[in-house]
Amino acid sequence: MSNLLALAGVNTHIGHYHILQGVDFVVPHGGLTVLLGRNGAGKTTCLRTIMGLWKASAGRIDFDGADISSRSTPAVAQLGIGYVPESMGIFAGLTVRENLTLAAREGPIDTRRLDWMFGFLPALKKFWHLPAGHLSGGQKQMLAIARAIIEPRKLLLVDEPTKGLAPSIIAHMVEAFRELKRTDTTILLVEQNFDFARALGDTVAVMDSGRIVHSGSMRELADDEAQQQKLLGLSLDAHQ
Amino acid sequence: MIRQLLSGDYPRSRALTVVLLLILAGLALAPFVFPGTRSLDVAAKVCVFILLVASYDLLLGYTGIVSFAHTMFFGIGAYGIAIAASRLGPTWGSLALGSLAALVCSALLSLLIGILSLRVKTIFFAMITLAVATFFAILASQLSGFTGGEDGLTYKLPELLLPGTKLFETPLFGVEINGKIVSYYVVFFGAAMLFLALLRVVNSPFGRVLQAIRENDFRAEAIGYRSVIYRSVANCVAALAASAAGILYALWLRYAGPDTTLSFDIMVDILLIVVIGGMGTMYGAVVGATLFVIAQNYLQDLMKLASDAAVGIPLLPNLVHPDRWLLWLGILFILSVYRFPAGIVGKLRAGK
Amino acid sequence: MSQTKDALRVPGPDKIPLALIPVIALAALPLIPSLPTWVTLTVAGLAMGMMIFIMASGLTLVFGLMDVMNFAHGAFITIGAFVATSVLLPLAGWTQTDSLWMNLAALLPAILAAMAVTGALGLAFERVIIKPVYGQHLKQILITMGGLIVAEQSIHVIWGPDIIALSKPATLRGSFIFGDIAIEKYRVLAVIVGLAVFAAMFLVLNRTRVGLLIRAGVEDSEMVESLGYRIRRVFIGVFTAGSALAGLGGVMWALYQETVNSAMGMQVMILIFIVIIIGGLGSVGGCFIGALLVGLVANYVGFLAPKIALGSNILLMVLILLWRPQGLYPVAKR
Numbered sequence: 001m002s003n004l005l006a007l008a009g010v011n012t013h014i015g016h017y018h019i020l021q022g023v024d025f026v027v028p029h030g031g032l033t034v035l036l037g038r039n040g041a042g043k044t045t046c047l048r049t050i051m052g053l054w055k056a057s058a059g060r061i062d063f064d065g066a067d068i069s070s071r072s073t074p075a076v077a078q079l080g081i082g083y084v085p086e087s088m089g090i091f092a093g094l095t096v097r098e099n100l101t102l103a104a105r106e107g108p109i110d111t112r113r114l115d116w117m118f119g120f121l122p123a124l125k126k127f128w129h130l131p132a133g134h135l136s137g138g139q140k141q142m143l144a145i146a147r148a149i150i151e152p153r154k155l156l157l158v159d160e161p162t163k164g165l166a167p168s169i170i171a172h173m174v175e176a177f178r179e180l181k182r183t184d185t186t187i188l189l190v191e192q193n194f195d196f197a198r199a200l201g202d203t204v205a206v207m208d209s210g211r212i213v214h215s216g217s218m219r220e221l222a223d224d225e226a227q228q229q230k231l232l233g234l235s236l237d238a239h240q
Numbered sequence: 241m242i243r244q245l246l247s248g249d250y251p252r253s254r255a256l257t258v259v260l261l262l263i264l265a266g267l268a269l270a271p272f273v274f275p276g277t278r279s280l281d282v283a284a285k286v287c288v289f290i291l292l293v294a295s296y297d298l299l300l301g302y303t304g305i306v307s308f309a310h311t312m313f314f315g316i317g318a319y320g321i322a323i324a325a326s327r328l329g330p331t332w333g334s335l336a337l338g339s340l341a342a343l344v345c346s347a348l349l350s351l352l353i354g355i356l357s358l359r360v361k362t363i364f365f366a367m368i369t370l371a372v373a374t375f376f377a378i379l380a381s382q383l384s385g386f387t388g389g390e391d392g393l394t395y396k397l398p399e400l401l402l403p404g405t406k407l408f409e410t411p412l413f414g415v416e417i418n419g420k421i422v423s424y425y426v427v428f429f430g431a432a433m434l435f436l437a438l439l440r441v442v443n444s445p446f447g448r449v450l451q452a453i454r455e456n457d458f459r460a461e462a463i464g465y466r467s468v469i470y471r472s473v474a475n476c477v478a479a480l481a482a483s484a485a486g487i488l489y490a491l492w493l494r495y496a497g498p499d500t501t502l503s504f505d506i507m508v509d510i511l512l513i514v515v516i517g518g519m520g521t522m523y524g525a526v527v528g529a530t531l532f533v534i535a536q537n538y539l540q541d542l543m544k545l546a547s548d549a550a551v552g553i554p555l556l557p558n559l560v561h562p563d564r565w566l567l568w569l570g571i572l573f574i575l576s577v578y579r580f581p582a583g584i585v586g587k588l589r590a591g592k
Numbered sequence: 593m594s595q596t597k598d599a600l601r602v603p604g605p606d607k608i609p610l611a612l613i614p615v616i617a618l619a620a621l622p623l624i625p626s627l628p629t630w631v632t633l634t635v636a637g638l639a640m641g642m643m644i645f646i647m648a649s650g651l652t653l654v655f656g657l658m659d660v661m662n663f664a665h666g667a668f669i670t671i672g673a674f675v676a677t678s679v680l681l682p683l684a685g686w687t688q689t690d691s692l693w694m695n696l697a698a699l700l701p702a703i704l705a706a707m708a709v710t711g712a713l714g715l716a717f718e719r720v721i722i723k724p725v726y727g728q729h730l731k732q733i734l735i736t737m738g739g740l741i742v743a744e745q746s747i748h749v750i751w752g753p754d755i756i757a758l759s760k761p762a763t764l765r766g767s768f769i770f771g772d773i774a775i776e777k778y779r780v781l782a783v784i785v786g787l788a789v790f791a792a793m794f795l796v797l798n799r800t801r802v803g804l805l806i807r808a809g810v811e812d813s814e815m816v817e818s819l820g821y822r823i824r825r826v827f828i829g830v831f832t833a834g835s836a837l838a839g840l841g842g843v844m845w846a847l848y849q850e851t852v853n854s855a856m857g858m859q860v861m862i863l864i865f866i867v868i869i870i871g872g873l874g875s876v877g878g879c880f881i882g883a884l885l886v887g888l889v890a891n892y893v894g895f896l897a898p899k900i901a902l903g904s905n906i907l908l909m910v911l912i913l914l915w916r917p918q919g920l921y922p923v924a925k926r
Contacts, residue, residue, distance in 0.1 A: 051818055077820030089815035091808045093923075102804050105820050147819070306733045356913075362729040363661040364873070367865045374862045375906045382899045504858070511737060559749055567745035574738035577731055578724060 002029040003062075004155055004186045005050070010059035010069070012042075012049045019045045021210035022059070027155070027203075032177070032187040034197040034218065036232060037207035043190040044086055046207070047157045050188075051083050052076045064154065078105075082148030086159040086190075090140045092133025096124055099132050103147040113150070120179040121146050138169035145176065149185065156180070156187045162196050174199050194232060198222045206231045245436055247443040251523055256588040260523060263530050267428060271421045272413050278537070284424055286533045287431040288489045293513045294438050294525035295481030300511075301520030302442050303474045304454030305362055308507055309353065309369035312376045313479040315501035316349070317342045317486025322393040322496035323386065330396035339487050343480055350479035354472035377502040392497020401426070401491065427488045434484055439522050441477060450474055451520075509536075512569050515576050518583025527584050539565060609881050609920035616885065620892040628772040633891045639779035641887025642786020643848065645880050647841030648864040649793060650834015656810035656874025656923055658827050659729070660722060663736040665838055665864070666857030667743030668714060672706040672839025673846035673856060674751050677758050679705050687761040695761035706843045707836040714835020718828055740858075747854045755853040758846055782844055789837070790880055797876065806830060810874050810923055863890075866909045872919030881920055 005027040012020035019042050027033045035043050048054045050061055052073040061069040068076055077083070091099055100109060118125040123139040124146055132143055141161050148156055161177075162170045170193070177200050180187065191197040197204070201218035214221075214231050221227060251257045263286075266273065270283035296310050317339075324338025357368045380387045387393065399405050405419035415421070441447055453467045490496050499505075509532065517528020540562035547561045559567070580586050617634055624630045651665045679702035680687055686698040721739050725731040759765075760778055767774040797803035805826050809816045813823045845860060846852045867886050871878025886905050893904035912920065 053814060053818070072822075073814075073817040074820050074822045077818055083818045085815065085818070089812055089818065091811045091815070093811060094804065094808060098804055098807075102801075102808055102816075103819050300730075304730055306730060363655070363659075363733065364869070366663075366733050367661065367869060371862055371866055371869075371906055371909065375903055379903065508737070508741060511734070512741075515734060561749075563753065564745055564749060566741055567749065570738055570741035570745060573741065574721070574735060577734045577738060581731075 003027065004029045004064060005188065006060075006062045007046075007050070008060045008062070010046075010049060010061060011057045012045055012054050013057050014045070014054060019210055020049060020056070023207070023210070023212055025205040025212045025215050027186060027188050030184060030186055031202035032181055032189060032200050033203045033205065034201035035188060035190045035205050035207060036192070036194070036197060038232075039192070041207040042210040043207055044159055045210075047083070047085075047159050047188070047190060050076070050157060051081070080152075080154035082153040082156045084141075084144045084148050084156070084158040084161065086163065088140050088144040090132045090135070090144055093131060095129050095131055096127050096135070096143055097129060099143060099147055100124075100150050103150045106151055109150060113152075117146050117149070120176045138165050138172070141165065141173070142176070145180075149180065152183075153185055156185050157190075158187065159190045160192065161189070162191065162193045170196060194228070247436075247440040249439055249443045249522070251589075253585075253589040253591070255591060256523060256527075256585060259527060259588070263526055270428075271424055272415055275415055280420070280424060282533060282537050284427050284492045285489075286530050287427050288485050288492070289509075289513065289529035289533055290526050291431040291434050291438075291488070292482055292485040293510055293517065293529045294435050294522055295478045295485065296510050297514050297519060297522055297525050298438060298442060298474060298481070299478045300514055301518075301522075301524075302447060302454065303450045303471055305358070305471060305475070306366040307369045307475070307478075308366060308504075309350075309373040309376075310478070310482050310510055311502055311504070311507045312373040313346045313350065313482035314486040314489075314506070315376070315380065315496075315498075316346050317483030317488075318490040318496040318501040319380065319387060319393075319486075320345070320483070321487050321490035322388075322395055325397060326393050326395040330398050332398050335398070335491075342483050342487060346479045346483040347476055350476045351472060354475040355468075358468050358471045358475065373502075373507070374504070377498060377504070380502055381498050388497065390498060392495060392500070394495050397423075397491065397494055423492055427492050430484070430488045434481055435522075435526075438477075438481060442522060446470070446473070508566075512566075512573050515573055515581075516569070516583050518585030519581060521582060521585040524583045524585040531584075535565070606921065609878065612920075613881065613884050613888065616888055616892075620888070623896060624892070626772075628774070629895070631773045632775065633895055634888065635775050635779050635783070637888035637891035638884060639776075639782035639786075639848075639887070640890060641884035642782050642790075643841055643844050644860070644863055644867055644887060645786055645883035646789050646844065647838050647860060648867045648879050648883060649789070649876055650830070650837045651864060652868045652871065652874055652879045653806065653810070653830050653876060654827070654834050655868070657806065657813060657823070657830055658726065660726070660732055661736070662717075662722070662739075662831075663733060663861075664717065664721075664739035664743055665835075666861035667740050667747070668710040668835045668838035668857070669842035669845065669860055670747055670852075670854055670857035671713065671743065672710045672842030673758075673852045674747060674756075675709045675839070676702040676706040676843040676846065677756055677852050678751075680758060681756075688759070690762050692763045695763050699761055703840060703843050706839040710839030710842070711832045711836035714838075715828065715832045717835070718831045744854055744858070751854075753854065755851050757850065758852050759850055760847050764847075778848060782848065785840075785844065789840075793876055802826065802829075863905065866905050870909055870912050870919055872916075872921040872923055874923035875919065875921040878919055878921035 003026040007023050007025055010020050010023040011018070023042070023046060025035075035046065037043050045054060049056050050068075052068070052071055052075070056069045059069065060067050063076075063079060063081070068079065091102070094102070100114075104110075121142040123135070123142050127135060127139065132140065135143060145158065145161065148158070161173055165173065174196065177187070177189075181200070189197070189200065198218065203216070204218045204221050205212050205215040207213065214227075221231075251260055267283055267287060271280060274280065274283065292310070292314055296307075299305050299307055299310070320338040320342025321335060322338075324334045324341070328334035328337065353369060353372060357365045381390050384390075396402070399419070401419045401423045403418055403420040405422075407417045407419075407422070411417070442450070449470050453470060486501055489501065493500060513528040513532045514525060516532075517526075518524025543560050543562040543565055550560060576583055582589070620633070621630055624633065647665075647669055651662060655661050680698060683698040683702075686694045689695070717739060721735055722732065725735050764778045764781060767776045768780065795803075797807055805816060805821060805823070809823050809826060816823045842857065845856065849856075863886055867879060867882040870885065871880070871882035885908060889904050889908050890901055894901040916922065
């Protein structure tokens, strides 16, 4: 049993709203798991609950063998979880360098790692001293990802990295994630873009109305069009 | 009948009902039960403050916005009467004109402030209103030719409202019915009617939208501009009611000055009363204002006794000095915000 | 791609607000009858602005970081002034001799005591009063107002209700004379201290890791936590430092006016709020420029039309908000 992350019966309330209604899924060690589902299914809330940005009202979140559901956000991050929120969370007034310096919690940025990252995220090198607010959407997304992996992390949570990006940039993004997959970082990716998910995913979980309605290997789902239609048909129509 | 008067918003507690009835009876019969200049002054001030605080509750308790400009509108009402009466003479016409001018002025000013700053955060609105109100208070004291400056304005009223005017040859229940008593009942009925009107506003569909906005900013933002309009209107209604309170107060005092209407101290008093009385209850204004004004006038005598008795002990005489009662109220205020945001009314209702 | 080109042109910091200061100073020149008067007023305005900046900077940072507007900040200013008075009055012998060293020997402990007390009070205030109401704006405003009432009353209890006279140390009185132009020594000192505080703050914010954390936290504190930092600790530090700066500003303000009274903090608070709004809530640079603008305008208008001096600052605020509704330097918020 080599699951890095396991959610069991997780419930989350936001104000009066009951968003997560008993979420169960696992993220195996290594590889990339995609969390699919239509808008409002609870995917983002799921990531925020893992990060401790919303508190789970019930259930367990086991990471690397310990329940983290009641830990504070900084404590969760310190366990080795990187997070790229849907809004990207770029510090617009800080330069690219400052954004990354801040993310390197352990000390000065490791230059070898940085060079490796420049290899698949070239924009960062080019705009090293530019305030991040002036980057384009795709470049901001690159920076957000770079920030999450500036030091080795066990798990990376990425919320809809393709949102609002042009197809050419999405293709580039696929390459960047392939490069990431060669490391031993485990990735949990929230997506609505099925093509993107299929290109990268090893395992998949599908959410609807605050619950997981399907989980399994990506290949099976990719080959089973009927199943795709049933689980995602609505969402693909609604969002493309 | 009662249901209509109270707009269906009952006290919902036996204890609270009893307290409210006692206050109502006390105020309605004040000239007969508590004769004497000072006690009648206290009663009139209670009436005015009930209206003033209730109008503030509409903002703070029901709409969830903090304004520090409430005394400005209070002052506009008072100065409206004062300036009209002292310039145009003590006629009913000039009083009407002064009141009308004050209300129009308040409405415009409150709408302007609302439109300029209600779109943004609560904190921003609070800061802007604080700055504007301070500016207004300074303006009033600088334009002394118009407002009487720091000294304020003293003026005459129509004869019917003057203490020298006797209405009946013989006293009624042992009390001489003069113009002062007529003024008192003008204040009493004016405040009572406007309080019931405010009660109607908060229980109307409009009032329910306000509370929905307050309760759920999350969703209220989704309806966007409409919440700004609702809050602006609430701000305007509250400002008008505060001005009306100012008008009544000016009729009673025959004086308007910075210290009786515009000062920041009164703003602090209003905040204390509405929070300790109970935010978002309207009846909190009644209970709070009554207790506060009575305490302000009589508790201090008691504290003076204690302070005199404690002479010689370090710090203690200062702690119970009559001027220090705000210290204790301030502490009570902080505890109220944490522990019982529905204030005294909330406590009474919880106890049934 | 044109987008890339745009991004390549590295935009410098927005300098237009900075230019407002000389523009306003020069615009006032023809209105004021004599050059020496203009110089005096300008120096007075800059000195006043610097003192306001010292008092306001902590408040705007606290707001930027945690969305907390502390209405009791003015009480820290007053308390700082009173603590310094309590130190300075017994040392009157040292402050009133004509020796700079004796003067400083009295002044420095007074300032340090004021900053230590207000800093400690700020820490306690944050822990006890504000902590339970984070994220609830309405309660925050109410609770800090309550704190203000209690603090003001406590000042009465400890130091009594009377206004206390506090004279400047002997060597800081009088003026430097250059021909027709007289410049008060104390104002020069205020400008120097203000610049030093601004420079120190600038260096901390731009050259240190804590500064990086603060700047990032002002923009998006949730993301800073997601990177593994306990932003609350940073915030407590900033709150304490801001309260200590309020104490410093209170001492300087009191010596400037040569009186201390329990209402002084609240009187300055109005100017501080205007400055923070003008500068852009959360922006230290904006706060600095806003404070200088307010100081200059208050002095020029105070000379030309004394009756509308405070009104002029409200007018300044309205004009700036019409031009930039979020203030001079809007802080990018998530």
